[in-house]
Amino acid sequence: MxxxxxxxxxxxxxxxxxxxxxxxxxxxxxxxxxxxxxxxxxxxxxxxxxxxxxxxxxxxxxxxxxxxxxxxxxxxxxxxxxxxxxxxxxxxxxxxxxxxxxxxxxxxxxxxxxxxxxxxxxxxxxxxxxxxxxxxxxxxxxxxxxxxxxxxxxxxxxxxxxxxxxxxxxxDTAPLITLTDPPLSDESKAIAAHVATLLDEGFTIQSGIGSVQQIAMAAAAHHRNIRIHTGMITDATMEALNAGSIAPEPGTILTGTAIGTPPLYTTAGKDARFNFQPVSVTHSVPVLAAIPRLAAINGGVEVDLFGQLNSEWVKGRQVASTGGLGNFVRGAQLSEGGRSIIALPATARGGSLSRIVVQLASPTVTLSRAEAGYVVTEYGVADLTTADIDQRAERLIAISAPDFRDELANQWAKLRASL
CATH class of the missing domain: 3.40.1080.10 (Glutaconate Coenzyme A-transferase)
Structure with missing residues (x-):
C-alpha cells in the first residue's frame, strides 16, 4: 500500500x-x-x-x-x-x-x-x-x-x-468528524411548535443544515409515522427516532449523509430505516415532486416583505451558497399536499436586528417571491402561498419581533406608495 x-x-x-x-x-x-x-x-x-x-x-x-x-x-x-x-x-x-x-x-x-x-x-x-x-x-x-x-x-x-x-x-484512522447539536433555545422551541402546526401524521420531512434541522425534528416529534427525505441528517434525527415519530418501515430515513456523534453513526449502520442515496435521488426535483405531503423546512438569513429570501449574504459579504434549497423548495411546491417552510428567528444580534426586512440588501436573491411558501418565526406563521403583495407584507410584519413592527409598517407604506 x-x-x-x-x-x-x-x-x-x-x-x-x-x-x-x-x-x-x-x-x-x-x-x-x-x-x-x-x-x-x-x-x-x-x-x-x-x-x-x-x-x-x-x-x-x-x-x-x-x-x-x-x-x-x-x-x-x-x-x-x-x-x-x-x-x-x-x-x-x-x-x-x-x-x-x-x-x-x-x-x-x-x-x-x-x-x-x-x-x-x-x-x-x-x-x-x-x-x-x-x-x-x-x-x-x-x-x-x-x-x-x-x-x-x-x-x-x-x-x-x-x-x-x-x-x-x-x-485513514483519524476519527470521523463529529457534530454536536446545541440544546434548543426557547426561541427555537417556539418556532418548532409553530412549524408542527403545518405538519400532520405521515408527512415526509426535509430539513436544511444548522439549527433548522433541530427545529424540523422537534416539530416532527409532535406527530407519528413521519418519513425523512433530505440531504443530511444530524443527531436531531435520533431524538425524533427516540420520540417514536419516525415510521417503522425500512428505508423511512432517506439521506445522502449523516453528520453527528458516534451513536448516530452506529445507529445508521444497524437500523434498517436508514437509507443512504446520492444527490441524484435526494435532491432530484422529479423524485421530490412524486412524494406526497413533502414538507421542505429550511432556514435563511432574512426575508423581505415581498417574500424574497436571502440565505447567502451577511453584511454584504457572501458567507454561504444556494446549496440544495432551491431543489427542495421546488420539489415541495410540486408535491401533492406539499409545503415549503422557511423557519428562522425574528431577530439577530441579540434582538437588535430584524430578520424580517422591507427589502433585501443582498446583491442576489436566493429564493424569489414566486417561490414563497410559509415563513415561520417564534411569533407565528405567515402563509404567503397565494397572498397578494399587501397581504404578504401584513402577514410578515405580524410575525416580526414586536419592537420592529411599527417601523416595518411605516417603511412598507412608503415603499408601497412608490410601486
Missing part, C-alpha cells in the same frame, strides 16, 4: 505539476491527505482541489497548504475567504443537484473516495459519502483512490462497490 505522500507526488508528476484532485467534504473528509500536505506543503504546489465542502463542518482550507494551490467548490465560507479574494477559489453558485452533475464531467485527474472497511465479500460501502461519491463511480479514466475509514458504518441500504474497483487504497 502506497503512502499518501507517494500518491500525491505521483499525481503531480503525471499531471505535469498541475493535478486536479477531488477531495470530499462531509464527516469522512480525508484527514490523512490534509496531514500529508501539512508535513510536505510542496505537494500542493500547482494543485487544484475540487469538492463540496460543508460550512461549519469541513474546516480544512485546501488552498492554505501552498500559495500556488487553488480550489473549486459550491459553498463559500470563512476558511476560503482569503483564497476567494485572491482569485484562488472558484465559487460555482449552482443548485446541489447541478453540483452532482458537474462532478460527473469536471476535469479531474484523481479522486479520494471515503469508504467503509470491506465486508467478507470484499465490498465496501459508500455510506456517509453516498451523497457525492456515486457521481465518480463511472469515471474509470481518473485515478480513484479508496480511503478506508474503519469507523464508517456499513448500512444495509447504501451503494457498495468491490474494493478491487479502486486504483489505490489508503487507510
Amino acid at each position: 502506497k503512502s499518501v505522500k507517494q500518491l500525491l507526488a505521483e499525481l503531480r508528476d503525471a499531471a505535469n505539476g498541475a493535478p486536479r484532485i477531488y477531495v470530499p467534504g462531509g464527516p469522512a473528509e480525508p484527514a490523512c491527505v490534509a496531514d500529508a500536505l501539512r508535513e510536505t506543503p510542496d505537494l500542493a504546489d500547482g494543485t487544484t482541489f475540487v469538492g463540496h465542502w460543508l460550512p461549519g463542518i469541513n474546516r480544512t482550507a485546501w488552498t492554505d497548504f501552498h500559495p500556488n494551490a487553488s480550489a473549486e467548490g459550491t459553498f463559500l465560507y470563512s476558511e476560503y475567504r482569503t483564497a476567494f479574494e485572491e482569485g484562488r477559489y472558484r465559487l460555482c453558485p449552482i443548485h446541489y443537484s447541478e453540483a452532482y452533475e458537474w462532478l460527473k464531467s469536471v476535469p479531474l485527474d484523481a479522486a479520494f473516495i471515503p469508504v467503509s472497511a470491506p465486508n467478507e465479500q470484499g465490498d465496501v460501502s459508500l455510506s456517509l459519502g453516498t451523497d457525492m461519491s456515486p457521481a465518480l463511480a463511472d469515471r474509470r479514466y481518473i485515478r480513484r483512490i479508496a480511503v478506508v475509514r474503519p469507523d464508517m458504518p456499513f448500512p444495509a441500504s447504501a451503494p457498495r462497490l468491490p474494493l478491487s474497483d479502486f486504483t489505490d487504497v489508503l487507510e
Whole structure:
C-alpha cells in the first residue's frame, strides 16, 4: 500500500505539476491527505482541489497548504475567504443537484473516495459519502483512490462497490468528524411548535443544515409515522427516532449523509430505516415532486416583505451558497399536499436586528417571491402561498419581533406608495 505522500507526488508528476484532485467534504473528509500536505506543503504546489465542502463542518482550507494551490467548490465560507479574494477559489453558485452533475464531467485527474472497511465479500460501502461519491463511480479514466475509514458504518441500504474497483487504497484512522447539536433555545422551541402546526401524521420531512434541522425534528416529534427525505441528517434525527415519530418501515430515513456523534453513526449502520442515496435521488426535483405531503423546512438569513429570501449574504459579504434549497423548495411546491417552510428567528444580534426586512440588501436573491411558501418565526406563521403583495407584507410584519413592527409598517407604506 502506497503512502499518501507517494500518491500525491505521483499525481503531480503525471499531471505535469498541475493535478486536479477531488477531495470530499462531509464527516469522512480525508484527514490523512490534509496531514500529508501539512508535513510536505510542496505537494500542493500547482494543485487544484475540487469538492463540496460543508460550512461549519469541513474546516480544512485546501488552498492554505501552498500559495500556488487553488480550489473549486459550491459553498463559500470563512476558511476560503482569503483564497476567494485572491482569485484562488472558484465559487460555482449552482443548485446541489447541478453540483452532482458537474462532478460527473469536471476535469479531474484523481479522486479520494471515503469508504467503509470491506465486508467478507470484499465490498465496501459508500455510506456517509453516498451523497457525492456515486457521481465518480463511472469515471474509470481518473485515478480513484479508496480511503478506508474503519469507523464508517456499513448500512444495509447504501451503494457498495468491490474494493478491487479502486486504483489505490489508503487507510485513514483519524476519527470521523463529529457534530454536536446545541440544546434548543426557547426561541427555537417556539418556532418548532409553530412549524408542527403545518405538519400532520405521515408527512415526509426535509430539513436544511444548522439549527433548522433541530427545529424540523422537534416539530416532527409532535406527530407519528413521519418519513425523512433530505440531504443530511444530524443527531436531531435520533431524538425524533427516540420520540417514536419516525415510521417503522425500512428505508423511512432517506439521506445522502449523516453528520453527528458516534451513536448516530452506529445507529445508521444497524437500523434498517436508514437509507443512504446520492444527490441524484435526494435532491432530484422529479423524485421530490412524486412524494406526497413533502414538507421542505429550511432556514435563511432574512426575508423581505415581498417574500424574497436571502440565505447567502451577511453584511454584504457572501458567507454561504444556494446549496440544495432551491431543489427542495421546488420539489415541495410540486408535491401533492406539499409545503415549503422557511423557519428562522425574528431577530439577530441579540434582538437588535430584524430578520424580517422591507427589502433585501443582498446583491442576489436566493429564493424569489414566486417561490414563497410559509415563513415561520417564534411569533407565528405567515402563509404567503397565494397572498397578494399587501397581504404578504401584513402577514410578515405580524410575525416580526414586536419592537420592529411599527417601523416595518411605516417603511412598507412608503415603499408601497412608490410601486
